[in-house]
Amino acid sequence: MQKYVDRYGAERVWAAMVVTVFGGLALLAALFPHRVYVEFLWEYFWAPVVADANGWSCVAWAGGSVEPCSTAGPGAGPTATPGYTYVSYGGYIPTLLLLLTGFIFAIRRLDVDRYRAGFWGLFPFMLFGGALRTVEDANVAVRAETGEAALSLPWQALLISPFIYVVVAVIALVSLVVAIWLERRDYVPGYEYALAGIGTTLLALSLVVLARWASVGGYGFFPLLAITVLVVASAITAVVWLAIQRFAPELNRGTEYMGIAILWAHTIDGTANVIGLDWATAFGLPGNLNPKHPVNAAIQNIMARYLPESIATVTGDVWPFLLVKVAAAVFIIWVFNEEVFEESPRFTIMLMLTVVAVGLGPGTRDVLRATFGV
Incomplete structure (x- = not known):
């Protein structure tokens, strides 16, 4: 890592890391939408925000319609609650x-x-x-x-x-x-x-x-x-x-x-x-x-x-x-x-x-x- 910092500068290395991490996640989400986006990004990062924003105690994927767990019914896919995990x-x-x-x-x-x-x-x-x-x-x-x-x-x-x-x-x-x-x-x-x-x-x-x-x-x-x-x-x-x-x-x-x-x-x-x-x-x-x-x-x-x-x-x-x-x-x-x-x-x-x-x-x-x- 240090040789790259010496060659390109710390700011460029940092920018490359940001692009690699978030660009890589976006690419994986596009290639494997259910496994990466639904079961990882949505369930652990976006769904808690959606639940919090709507005042729901639990939110379900529900085939992409996104509903409160109380109305989604069984087999609605991943669920999440407000807060961190x-x-x-x-x-x-x-x-x-x-x-x-x-x-x-x-x-x-x-x-x-x-x-x-x-x-x-x-x-x-x-x-x-x-x-x-x-x-x-x-x-x-x-x-x-x-x-x-x-x-x-x-x-x-x-x-x-x-x-x-x-x-x-x-x-x-x-x-x-x-x-x-x-x-x-x-x-x-x-x-x-x-x-x-x-x-x-x-x-x-x-x-x-x-x-x-x-x-x-x-x-x-x-x-x-x-x-x-x-x-x-x-x-x-x-x-x-x-x-x-x-x-x-x-x-x-x-x-x-x-x-x-x-x-x-x-x-x-x-x-x-x-x-x-x-x-x-x-x-x-x-x-x-x-x-x-x-x-x-x-x-x-x-x-x-x-x-x-x-x-x-x-x-x-x-x-x-x-x-x-x-x-x-x-x-x-x-x-x-x-x-x-x-x-x-x-x-x-x-x-x-x-x-x-x-x-x-x-x-x-x-x-x-x-x-x-x-």
Whole structure:
């Protein structure tokens, strides 16, 4: 691989990989439509999006007509439910790495420096991504209530995972270009301020749309749930961070205060899952949320099977997911040591932003969809 990079350049090698991977998939789908497209691409990647967009708990291929499982009948072919699977994870992670690499090349061409400042400038976009995803949930709720919605497929898919990650990343890149332009013409003292301002504005606009649509299709407003998640997650983050500072300060010498953002992002996700899946009804919601990811679904199923009911009624059965999220965040902080930052600061910051996004994005969505009743 290195000889090709030396001969043709890293960007050309990356472009060739993108064309080979996606062009190869398209060719295989054309040659073997049922085996490759229906039983792989549709079942694991597109069908969950279709189910989510229509508010269906299950979708069936049904000879290509695509129907809810409840009406498709037996022998309808592959089926899928909203959310991720281990197979889709196996496809999304390499794709995410390819996308991440492409953005690194773009940032290199922009000649961006002060990467740590850029991290904080991009932080509001992580919240914006979660809020924008919840706007799509509200869109589904409006359709269920009125029979009409502002967005429908295929445009609706742009606000559903995993496509929304690409959408938010492109918006963030465009915002970064604008912010750097403003800095280099002395309109702002630093590009990170303009970048954070753009991200915060987008977050506010998405919350306005969410509130408006939720007032039509939602089943109530539950701010106490959001307050509880924020307070509990922030308290856990503070305790764990102070413990690191006191007993293992070498862990955060690389990430420094960015480690707090990583820890808080994943603690928000873990806390939102625990409260949403086990205790949503205690805040007035008509029912608890359903797990959207295979990891928290597996933990919930295992705990429901082996945890005595007398204990589960007191503690719930999703709390180990919060422990897993906190442990994973601490591990990530440890991995991003000083040597990693010295060897490749640009790539390291991009990886950290990705880590924050995959925690704070779903966590923000879980909090907001429960808070606005969508």
